Amino acid sequence: MKIMAVLSVMILMLSACGQNPSRRSDNLQSDLAQPAENSPEMINVRLGVGYYERGDIDTALDKLRKAIKLNPKLAIAHSVLAVVYGSINAQTDARRHYQLSVKYAPNDPIILNNYGSYLCQQGEFKQAITYYERIISNPFYKNTETAHENAGVCLMGDDRYQEAEQHFREALKINPRMPTSLYNxxxxxxxxxxxxxxxxxxxxxxxxxxxxxxMLTIAYQVETKLGAKDSADAYRLRLKKANN
Incomplete structure (x- = not known):
């Protein structure tokens, strides 16, 4: 199971590009007037994502740069371009476009979450948490469970377990069925x-x-500590099968 809950390009696109911005229902206030879904710049962003997912990095970069040329302040284009640059370890370019995305959409939770995840991956834990906190404190955004979960994961990476637990509990309070929060x-x-x-x-x-x-290892250890021999043995057998 993947522990690091980062925002994938596909999720980012479904949230930001797959809807008509004039009809978004997530109670957000738009930082800037968003282009229409079928505008040339948004079409190029979606094409960039598609090529990226197919592994055609050069064409993805070309489409995303074209989107930004058409609309230099299109935050989602900068954010996706940053993801692509990060995937090829072009960290200077990735950071620059993440920063531009936040500059042009400083209150958009998708943009903030994406940059926070990047900073966390780079080991810049304290700075990453500030972006998650900006999402959580946004009164116009009600679906904060993902931001809480990502903050918790990031805090785990910084060995701040007590603070991480608070965020995981908040995430599970909103949505009890969040595997990453439960796992942690x-x-x-x-x-x-x-x-x-x-x-x-x-x-x-x-x-x-x-x-x-x-998890099977932890489950075996937990049941052993609780003196539940049958349950511990069952987990031990499952672990043995998983290792074969």
Missing amino acids: MVIIKAGQREHLKARAFLQRLESLVQLDEK
């Missing part, structure tokens, strides 16, 4: 030797996804 709560509670709580989060996680080797 298992890790936190097992690490704190709160085995009953770790078991409860494990059970919730297992109702949603198949446990990976790390």
